[in-house]
Amino acid sequence: MPDLLIELFSEEIPARMQARAAEDLKKRVTDGLVEAGLTYAHAHGFSTPRRLTLAVEGLLAESPTVKEERKGPKVGAPEKAIEGFLRGAGLTADQLEERDTPKGAVYFASITKPGRPAAEIVAEVLEDTIRNFPWPKSMRWGAGQLRWVRPLHSILCILTDETGHSVVPMDIDGIKAGDTTEGHRFMGAGRFAVTGFEDYAAKLKRDHVILDAAERAEAIWNDATNMAFAHGLEVVDDKGLLAEVAGLVEWPVVLMGDIAEDFLGLPPEVLQTSMKEHQKFFSVKNPKTGRIEKFITVANRETADHGKTILAGNQKVLFARLSDAKFFWENDLRVARTGGAAWLESLNNVTFHNKLGSQGDRINRIAALAREVAPVVGADPDLAEQAARWAKADLSSEMVYEFPELQGLMGRYYAEAAGLPTEVAGAAQEHYSPLGPSDDVPTAPVSVAVALADKLDTLTGFWAIDEKPTGSKDPFALRRAALGVIRLVLENGLRVELNQLHTKANEIAGPRENSSGEQSFADVNELRGFFHDRLKVYLRDQGIRHDVIDACIAMPGNDDINLLVKRATALQAFLGTDDGENLLQGFKRANNILTQAEEKDGVEYSFGADVKFAEADEEKALFSALETAGAAISSAIEPEDFAGAMTHMAALRAPIDAFFEAVQVNADNDVVRRNRLNLLGRIRQICLGAADLTRIEG
Known part of the structure; x- marks a missing residue:
């Protein structure tokens, strides 16, 4: 049984597309081979910035001969019906067989489909895969019609067995398949021939290409952590960044650089975000102080000066980037120390939704609702209202405008700079949570009050204007908001009645224009049903049967989530x-x-x-x-x-x-x-x- 090796060699593939592309290549080719009758033992997909590779082991040398019997029209049927059947079967009239059936004499055709060699099938399947590859974005180049994520330069496609290897004959828009590839863009020695996967992987590594993305990521992490450890420091864990950087290099060379003293006073999250987003740098922190003190960058080549020139260039660019961040930080601190009035005022001019008013309007609603919710969660109503009024202030800051992912966190820093109570600062950061199933749930009473008010206002508002989730569409993340309320209630052991909360949110918001152009409130019973649906999903993930949940939802007090869950458990x-x-x-x-x-x-x-x-x-x-x-x-x-x-x-x-x-x-x-x-x-x-x-x- 031969092994199949395919490599599609191109210009740089965006890192975010590589893993999915390797899986798509594997699935489309193997599905096509199996459909054509070629089974296999194992298949593995690989990706680097410049290549997609598929290795298939234990492939059949040819597809099996298949015999098929087809039932045709009745004997004596119209001539056109018989001719159509013959065309479909690829037979002539003298090859048909008449058989008696309970419904009379019927024509039957016996069709034999001879097996085909693997090379012929591979060529067809691979061409179809390449021409119809599901890239998120693709391009054409030159005079050809072929589309690929970046210009495709070569196709390696060989079958290898105990007698040797052979190239699968194929030509796609002038690109002929062969048995050669090339290694690293800068450190490689040019094109070379391969005889099979092991030979291919070994020669690539010799030519400074690590084929396996997981191996590249492991090499980066090991070198980075060892380098940081030698300086008494730690690399800030970031699996997403690690996967992305592993997709940017074929031969990772880890380098550690210094951050200028001017920037060491910036919040560590600002340094980390700026370096990650703009430069794809890892942050290196001092475990004793939590301060970010150095950075790790990953080059794609070895140099005679051991990366000094690369580091110097990176540090120069980083200085400019961090200068911007420092400028934003210092400007924002000046506004925060005046109480942030300018930020809050500007939010009155920012539209939240054309039917739900401005961000300023929304803040007023959340503040009023947080005051109502506060006694239920054990929070001080005055502090809850104050926290709700501050919670969105950082949306107007320069730092959050540049780095939206820092919203909330910067609100905490600015609240501390403004001398606001600790509870207010904490709520600014925590009120967005939980954002997902693995996100931590706030436990501080003021934070819980603002978080509940924020999510309940969102739900009642969009419900009132008929912007509800449909099927897989949920543009305003209302399912996430409902699940957030459920987790806040359950994980804090709160005894709240959803109907009362929805009614109070309705009263504070007032009626809204619905899809029919009429003024209406959110339907409280409908909203409760929506929460029950979300609760079913949440509890099913915890192992509680759907019929058990239904049996408990049917009981009185079903808008008390904690009561409902106690009963269901x-x-x-x-x-x-x-x-x-x-x-x-x-x-x-x-x-x-x-x-x-x-x-x-x-x-x-x-x-x-x-x-x-x-x-x-x-x-x-x-x-x-x-x-x-x-x-x-x-x-x-x-x-x-x-x-x-x-x-x-x-x-x-x-x-x-x-x-x-x-x-x-x-x-x-x-x-x-x-x-x-x-x-x-x-x-x-x-x-x-x-x-x-x-x-x-x-």
């Missing part, structure tokens, strides 16, 4: 036991019998069961068990001891099982029958007091 644990599963079956049996009887009789059997009409011992025992368990379950639910309630429910399993085993509910005696049906109604009433078990599957 207890119910899930209960249903995971034998007692829980069997009791569920007993409940469903009782409920089914009741439902049928109530439909037939036109009455509801939910009261009046009397033990004096009980005949069997099992029947009397169930009366006693229901009386005991009913009181115990109610007593447990009152203080929200749902686990305790489920434990008391478990005690009903045995008497319910015994009742159904020994007693016929639909007795001949009508009084006994009605009494037993009312007894089943008591089972339903008690069980539904804990959760709506009708919604549980199984």
